[in-house]
Amino acid sequence: MIIDCHVHINQYELMQNVPTLEGRLEALQMEMTSNDVDYALILSSYKTDEYRPSARQIIDAAKKYDNLGIVAGFSIDNHTEEDLKDYRKWIKDGYVKGLKIYSGYEHYYPYDERYQKVYDTCIEFDVPVMVHTGDTLSKKSKLRYARPLNLDDVAVDNPELKIIMCHLGNPWIQDAQEVIYKNKNVYGDISGFVVGDFDHYFEEMMSEKVSELINYAGEPKYLLYGTDWPISSMDSYLKFVAKMKIKKEFRDLLMYKNTKDLFKI
Ligand SMILES: [Zn+2]
Numbered sequence: 311m312i313i314d315c316h317v318h319i320n321q322y323e324l325m326q327n328v329p330t331l332e333g334r335l336e337a338l339q340m341e342m343t344s345n346d347v348d349y350a351l352i353l354s355s356y357k358t359d360e361y362r363p364s365a366r367q368i369i370d371a372a373k374k375y376d377n378l379g380i381v382a383g384f385s386i387d388n389h390t391e392e393d394l395k396d397y398r399k400w401i402k403d404g405y406v407k408g409l410k411i412y413s414g415y416e417h418y419y420p421y422d423e424r425y426q427k428v429y430d431t432c433i434e435f436d437v438p439v440m441v442h443t444g445d446t447l448s449k450k451s452k453l454r455y456a457r458p459l460n461l462d463d464v465a466v467d468n469p470e471l472k473i474i475m476c477h478l479g480n481p482w483i484q485d486a487q488e489v490i491y492k493n494k495n496v497y498g499d500i501s502g503f504v505v506g507d508f509d510h511y512f513e514e515m516m517s518e519k520v521s522e523l524i525n526y527a528g529e530p531k532y533l534l535y536g537t538d539w540p541i542s543s544m545d546s547y548l549k550f551v552a553k554m555k556i557k558k559e560f561r562d563l564l565m566y567k568n569t570k571d572l573f574k575i
Contacts, residue, residue: 313566313575314342314350314544316440316476316501316536319368321361325540331363331371338539339375345544348566349377349575353440356385356412366396369405379407379575381440385416386424394427401435407573408432410440414456415448421463429464429471438472438497438572443479443486447541458486465493472572474534477502483519491527497572502538507546517554530560534569
């Protein structure tokens with residue numbers, strides 16, 4: 311079984327030829343089918359515009375598929391109390407499986423007290439919060455807000471909150487492994503290491519880094535498989551994990567078990 315915990319349905323430049331949300335959902339289904347991916351979590355963006363559908367639009371369009379869940383994006387600048395009220399309702403209805411913040415893309419640290427209501431909501435409903443960490447697609451982002459070490463503060467101050475460090479803070483994977491090792495409530499997804507496909511040398515380098523993280527932080531009950539599709543391609547990601555030298559039971563945790571438990575899928 312394979313669960314991809316991190317895909318997007320925004321109309322990025324590379325999806326220019328698929329102008330509708332419905333079309334991009336179909337493209338996602340085709341990509342999942344051809345790669346034997348059983349379930350995927352779609353992350354809504356930090357803003358809503360003609361290229362970036364809202365959580366509500368994604369929920370409505372994705373309702374007809376039973377292999378998709380939604381993680382709703384929240385940003386201090388572009389969201390209101392009203393959005394959080396909706397999110398609470400959709401979490402109760404089972405459509406929304408977690409929330410996401412985009413530190414770096416928006417210029418606030420994850421421990422900014424204006425995110426606390428997001429964390430409180432996640433704790434109340436026992437759903438995880440995903441946090442962008444590491445390199446960003448947009449050059450307008452500011453990296454200091456996206457460094458994985460910032461999540462140590464959030465983890466310590468919210469011991470009941472389950473935090474997913476997206477992209478393992480790449481390239482600050484050493485910081486990420488310490489934050490994960492130290493805090494039982496911090497998880498990490500391996501998505502978005504590459505735009506498009508891995509080349510051989512980069513694949514080797516990243517595979518070594520992830521193996522080092524597992525060696526340091528121990529049995530990977532904290533590690534989640536995700537791709538960042540359509541930014542990274544699904545088949546290239548499957549080839550990448552296939553080459554990683556990890557035990558069978560660790561592989562199952564990574565490919566679906568951890569995500570299934572954490573998001574109650
Ligand atoms: Zn992403």
